[in-house]
Amino acid sequence: MNRVIEMERKVTKFGNSLGLTMTDALKQIGLDLGDSVSIDVNQSTGEIIIRKSKKVSLPNGLSEDFMDALADVIDEYDQTLQGLKDR
Structure with missing residues (x-):
């Protein structure tokens, strides 16, 4: 099953940083506290892609x-x- 699930979140302030909470989305791709991710940013489309890093x-x-x-x-x-x- 290769289904895209859309979620909407508000950008929040965490200390001096901006961030998002997306625990459910991270769990769906098997991420947990302390795991590493790779992040691709496409400025022209406004997309940010987060992938689980291959250890x-x-x-x-x-x-x-x-x-x-x-x-x-x-x-x-x-x-x-x-x-x-x-x-």
């Missing part, structure tokens, strides 16, 4: 520093890597 464990021997450096290289050479992939 990945680093293999033995790989440090977070290495993964950060790798992410920097991928960001810098993204177009080149895409070109190689599409060959």
Whole structure:
């Protein structure tokens, strides 16, 4: 069942931040307190997409520093890597 459920909420102030309460929506995609999410913002359409992050464990021997450096290289050479992939 791939059904879209629409909800309406008001933007609220939480300390110095703005936020929304959407416990039911988060539970529907299996999120709980402390879980990580990825957030995509499309300014042209006014859409914000929240997805449950895919949890990945680093293999033995790989440090977070290495993964950060790798992410920097991928960001810098993204177009080149895409070109190689599409060959």
